[in-house]
């Protein structure tokens with residue numbers, strides 16, 4: 137089943153040039169204003185469905201539509217496989233990642249051990265950023281991510297790190313990419329263990345030297 141899912145979302149280049157979008161108006165507007173917006177968006181084959189405008193547009197038109205949304209204070213979302221949060225990504229994460237010792241998970245950002253029910257499944261590259269920017273989506277494709285909900289883009293996180301990270305990128309992404317490998321944390325634990333061992337040995341040695349006098 138997993139394979140069929142991957143296959144469906146690889147897409148082809150032509151599909152990638154077209155963007156399914158929705159536009160949401162956070163303001164309440166009167167009929168006249170609504171008609172005006174409908175007229176603008178009809179030019180781009182975007183239909184009003186009583187909640188939002190939706191349709192599929194080319195990249196060229198998307199740039200124009202972005203400018204309109206900025207001006208009108210509307211919210212645009214790209215609803216393709218890179219911009220849309222699937223409802224089952226948490227279940228998929230756990231079916232592909234069985235956890236470590238005792239079924240526990242490690243927060244990819246701080247190394248904290250977590251029980252399964254305490255794990256926040258985090259999108260390494262945030263969905264929000266990918267749903268709002270074509271450039272961001274292109275960056276993700278360059279990184280080999282074709283679906284924002286792919287296992288590649290999901291990491292275990294504690295609640296605290298997840299909230300601190302929010303939609304930030306940069307160093308958080310790097311931390312997550314390194315920290316998702318449990319070996320990194322085991323090496324850190326081992327180094328910490330060696331430091332403690334060395335400290336204990338030093339104290340013991342010092343004690344013996346002092347005890348002689």
Ligand SMILES: [Zn+2]
Pocket residue numbers: 243244245246247248293294295296297298
């Ligand atoms: Zn954490």
